[in-house]
Amino acid sequence: MPLRAVKPPADTRSRILDAAEALFMQHGFGSTSMRMITAKANVNLAAVNYHFGSKHALIEAVFRRRLDPMNAERIAALERLENEAQGAALAPEAIVRAFVAPSLRLLEDAQGGGRNFVRLLGRAYTEPAREIRHLIGALYAPAMARYKAAFERALAHMPREELVWRMHFMFGTLAYTLAATDTVRLIAGCKPEDRYNAQLLEERLAAFLAAGLLAPLPRSCAIALAA
Amino acid sequence: MPLRAVKPPADTRSRILDAAEALFMQHGFGSTSMRMITAKANVNLAAVNYHFGSKHALIEAVFRRRLDPMNAERIAALERLENEAQGAALAPEAIVRAFVAPSLRLLEDAQGGGRNFVRLLGRAYTEPAREIRHLIGALYAPAMARYKAAFERALAHMPREELVWRMHFMFGTLAYTLAATDTVRLIAGCKPEDRYNAQLLEERLAAFLAAGLLAPLPRSCAIALAA
DNA sequence: ATAGCCTTCAAACGTTCGTTTGAACGCGAT
DNA sequence: ATCGCGTTCAAACGAACGTTTGAAGGCTAT
Numbered sequence: 001m002p003l004r005a006v007k008p009p010a011d012t013r014s015r016i017l018d019a020a021e022a023l024f025m026q027h028g029f030g031s032t033s034m035r036m037i038t039a040k041a042n043v044n045l046a047a048v049n050y051h052f053g054s055k056h057a058l059i060e061a062v063f064r065r066r067l068d069p070m071n072a073e074r075i076a077a078l079e080r081l082e083n084e085a086q087g088a089a090l091a092p093e094a095i096v097r098a099f100v101a102p103s104l105r106l107l108e109d110a111q112g113g114g115r116n117f118v119r120l121l122g123r124a125y126t127e128p129a130r131e132i133r134h135l136i137g138a139l140y141a142p143a144m145a146r147y148k149a150a151f152e153r154a155l156a157h158m159p160r161e162e163l164v165w166r167m168h169f170m171f172g173t174l175a176y177t178l179a180a181t182d183t184v185r186l187i188a189g190c191k192p193e194d195r196y197n198a199q200l201l202e203e204r205l206a207a208f209l210a211a212g213l214l215a216p217l218p219r220s221c222a223i224a225l226a227a
Numbered sequence: 228m229p230l231r232a233v234k235p236p237a238d239t240r241s242r243i244l245d246a247a248e249a250l251f252m253q254h255g256f257g258s259t260s261m262r263m264i265t266a267k268a269n270v271n272l273a274a275v276n277y278h279f280g281s282k283h284a285l286i287e288a289v290f291r292r293r294l295d296p297m298n299a300e301r302i303a304a305l306e307r308l309e310n311e312a313q314g315a316a317l318a319p320e321a322i323v324r325a326f327v328a329p330s331l332r333l334l335e336d337a338q339g340g341g342r343n344f345v346r347l348l349g350r351a352y353t354e355p356a357r358e359i360r361h362l363i364g365a366l367y368a369p370a371m372a373r374y375k376a377a378f379e380r381a382l383a384h385m386p387r388e389e390l391v392w393r394m395h396f397m398f399g400t401l402a403y404t405l406a407a408t409d410t411v412r413l414i415a416g417c418k419p420e421d422r423y424n425a426q427l428l429e430e431r432l433a434a435f436l437a438a439g440l441l442a443p444l445p446r447s448c449a450i451a452l453a454a
Numbered sequence: 455a456t457a458g459c460c461t462t463c464a465a466a467c468g469t470t471c472g473t474t475t476g477a478a479c480g481c482g483a484t
Numbered sequence: 485a486t487c488g489c490g491t492t493c494a495a496a497c498g499a500a501c502g503t504t505t506g507a508a509g510g511c512t513a514t
Contacts, residue, residue, distance in 0.1 A: 012461080028355035030257035034502060044463055049503060051461095126350045126406040128255035162431070169435050172403025173396045179353040180399070203445035204389070208396050211442030218430035239491080261472060271493055276473060278491095 013051050015041040021062050021113050025120040029059055029129065060135055063124070066106070066117045067136075071143040073102040078146055090154045093210035099147055100174055100205050104198040107178065115196070122179025125171070155213065162217060170209050177205065240278050242268040248289050248340050252347040256286055256356065287362055290351070293333070293344045294363075298370040300329040305373055317381045320437035326374055327401055327432050331425040334405065342423070349406025352398070382440065389444060397436050404432065 010018070019041035023032040034055060038045045052058040077098040081090055103121070106114035124136050148167065155163060237245070246268035250259045261282060265272045279285040304325040308317055330348070333341035351363050375394065382390060 026355065028255070028257055030255055031355065033500075035500080044461095045502095046464090046504080047462070055502065123353045123355070125403065126353065128253065128258065128350070165431050166435055169400045169404065169432070172400045172407070174399075176352065176399025176403055177396065204392050205396070207442045207445040208393055208439040212435040212439040215434045215438030218434040260470075262470085271491095272472095273474080273494090274492070282472065 012041075012043050012047055015043060016048055016051065016058070017062055017065060018113055020058055021120065022116050024059070024062065025116040025123075028123075029127075029132070056131065059132065062117075063121070063135060063139060066114070067121065067139045070102045070106070071140065074099055074143045075146055077101065078150055082150070089156075090150060092151065092154050092213050093206050095147065095150050095154060096170070096209045096213070097202060097206050100209075101198075101202055103174065103178060104202050104205075107196055107201070108198045110196070118178050120179075122175040122177070125175045151213075159217075166213050166215075169212060173209060173212075174205065177201070239268075239270050239274055242270060243275055243278065243285070244289055244292055245340055247285055248347065249343050251286070251289065252343040252350075255350075256354075256359070283358065286359065289344075290348070290362060290366060293341070294348070294366045297329050297333070298367060301326055301370045302373055304328065305377055309377070316383075317377060319378065319381050319440050320433050322374065322377050322381060323397070323436045323440070324429060324433050327436075328425075328429055330401065330405060331429050331432075334423055334428070335425045337423070345405050347406075349402040349404070352402040378440075385444075393440050393442075396439060400436060400439075401432065404428070 016037060020032070020037045023036055023040060026032075027036075034048050035045060037058075038047060041047075048055065048058055052061055078095070081094055081098055103118050106118040109115055121136075124132060127133050127136070151163060151167060152160070158166075243264060247259070247264050250263055250267060253259075254263075261275050262272060264285075265274060268274075275282070275285055279288055305322070308321055308325055330345050333345040336342055348363075351359060354360050354363070378390060378394060379387070385393075
């Protein structure tokens with residue numbers, strides 16, 4: 001038996017973050033206690049308050065650790081697209097792919113906890129606790145502004161209000177897909193080995209969302225425009 | 228001062244259900260205490276356990292009260308469509324409308340608590356607690372089976388697996404739209420008076436979802452078919 | 455060695471949780 | 485009138501909650 005394990009024990013902070021991430025995903029924020037977290041992380045009960053200050057601050061840290069890099073990736077992917085296009089309009093589907101890909105890639109990382117996080121994130125969009133929703137909103141804001149501008153340019157003909165709704169629908173589809181990937185069984189029939197296949201999922205999501213974004217304007221909207 | 232108020236006080240059971248519905252929506256299940264519920268309902272603390280047995284049974288009752296009628300409406304609407312069509316294939320958009328309309332109608336009922344419920348429902352799809360997800364799944368099962376069959380007939384050319392995913396996306400969009408109607412402000416720009424307009428929302432959702440359902444098959448899916 | 459600082463620890467803090475209890479109440483049937 | 489039954493009530497139960505405390509370790513720099 002080696003003195004050092006193959007995977008050396010991470011420091012207390014990281015172990016707490018990993019344990020919290022997994023437990024928050026499994027039980028939700030309110031139903032996950034400090035004692036559950038510290039037990040799973042194999043640290044003392046007081047460690048959370050020592051390193052993070054409070055339970056709420058821990059929740060915030062769990063999100064920040066992964067969400068900031070993820071949104072940076074999103075912005076970088078969008079800028080890459082815009083540079084390649086050299087001023088030409090982007091295809092809506094390409095923008096969709098740039099947005100969804102970073103989160104889908106995390107879905108494949110089951111061992112490192114990425115999947116836990118991304119499913120947790122999907123649920124956080126509809127969190128009851130106001131502070132958490134505001135936190136998510138704030139962390140998303142920079143990427144959101146960039147993508148909104150990109151869609152406005154790519155879909156220049158579309159009324160702004162309609163575009164806002166369609167982006168809303170798009171985020172909903174993504175959030176739900178991330179959060180509830182095991183509920184697909186409700187309607188049954190998905191091959192288990194494909195359930196977390198990011199490439200396949202990106203194809204499917206991009207096809208669905210791009211078509212939805214480009215759908216003909218609904219009647220009442222056309223009426224409103226004529227008035 | 229009349230002896231009986233204009234709106235007579237409902238019986239204890241209903242008062243508890245109404246209060247619980249509103250509080251669950253506002254704070255989530257885990258963070259809503261029996262004392263909060265009984266205080267809002269103006270009943271004794273022990274009343275919940277007397278009338279429902281436990282907190283969990285109360286949660287179940289909150290869902291059953293509205294979900295059973297709602298899904299009955301959905302099935303009735305679908306049968307009406309099928310009778311009118313007299314054996315001809317249904318338009319996918321018509322099926323979508325039949326499914327989403329009952330929940331959107333509840334969204335307009337702010338005073339009666341329908342809006343509370345439907346937003347709560349949207350969140351319940353991704354509930355952490357396994358028992359609640361299973362309950363929702365069980366309550367939805369009959370309607371789900373009918374609509375799955377209807378889509379399979381309306382989209383006969385589509386591979387079953389692709390259809391399952393697209394239905395999944397569709398439920399996600401609806402759930403998110405119901406649960407997070409105030410998050411639209413993240414991307415800003417929606418007229419407040421239209422936010423809960425069921426007719427407008429149905430037009431928008433139907434256009435978006437029907438287009439998504441009918442989207443061209445993604446590449447990898449076509450490849451899989453060829454193999 | 456020892457002083458200083460960051461970290462960990464067991465124990466306890468006061469509060470709130472879901473649930474239970476047994477007495478009191480209201481009221482139609484006997 | 486009184487019995488029985490469904491309901492409401494104040495009070496209390498033990499357990500679990502997030503957080504705090506003060507002492508004990510473990511380390512580097514002096």
